[in-house]
Amino acid sequence: MTILTEMGLFAYPILAIALAILIIAGKKFRDLYILRRVVRRQSEEHTLNAILVLAVIMVAVGFTATIMGFSSVMRVILTAREIDPAVVTRSIASSLLPVIVSLLALSVSSIVWFVLRLRFMSLIEKTDSRDR
């Protein structure tokens, strides 16, 4: 909860994207590992790639949040007559949180995407050789 509060408003789009990634990955995991169901369709591959695209969008949102955080801190420094340096460092540290969270999410999502994609390709190959 503290992390969410610290990330501010941008926590919500990042959370929403993370949730979407989780749902897609969960569905794909069920299809490819539990049901072992694979359909040779371009749209199936696109759904898989959506995991990576959403993760990249999440990083973009994270960077935007960080830059906007920096900008707010700078504005406060410029307008305030006297400011405690601890407040400044604390605010900059908080601004860095969204980009750290989104980059770590990208790292995990890209591994998930890679593993699911390998499984997808291997299942298609298996289906092909069985059909032959």
Add this chain to the structure above:
Amino acid sequence: MDRFTALLNRISDRLTLPQPQKQRILQEMADDLDFLYQHYLSLGYDEEEACRRAEEKVDADEDTLELLVRLNESSLSVFLRRFSLKSRQRMEIALWAVIACMPGVVLLSDNPAWGADELSAFFYPAAAVASIAFILSLRKIYELYIRREHVISKLHRFMPVILMSGAQCMILGFSGFFFELRDGLLKITLHIGDPAPYLASMMQKSMSILAFCTVATAITGLVWLTLTMKILGLEELEKSFILTDKEVRS
């Protein structure tokens, strides 16, 4: 989809391509076949007739297959094919020279050796990922340059993993950089007194992880590019060999 298996197998046999590209083309064709089949069913044809008509539309001649192969090539392959095989071989040698020089430049630069307490927590996962890329690259170099037993379907094996490891290294590098900045700033906030040691430690940790990951990613990327060029050349040689073989037989 099973109803089109025979046609897809026939096309698959005629495509002399690495497996991932072949898979992509067949996937597109299967998609088109299914779409056409549904379309003919909606027009009122029975299943057999709809299937026959869809197959008739999609069954490709040699020229169409050639065009499909070209369309499905990655933009990197298309770009690299602009150069002749000879110039690509020269580029390959130049790239290997650059790769060999990079660790030397890093070692010769007057960076002090970092102790374990001066390293970021992100250094260990990044080093593990870089090691994976390094081991797989060595194995691929052994397969392509030393053993030279080329199985066309296995030429691209491990290549995506090498590329993925490079990308992971970069992501971990940036994550580590921002994490160490944040960690250092929080320490400075909580600490009363001279913030200089914390500031120095923060800069050292964040810069070292970023430098390590950037160099590791650059080397991995260059190795991947050079190996891809080698594989492309081998595929072309194999293709020309198959074509001359076919011509001799006919």
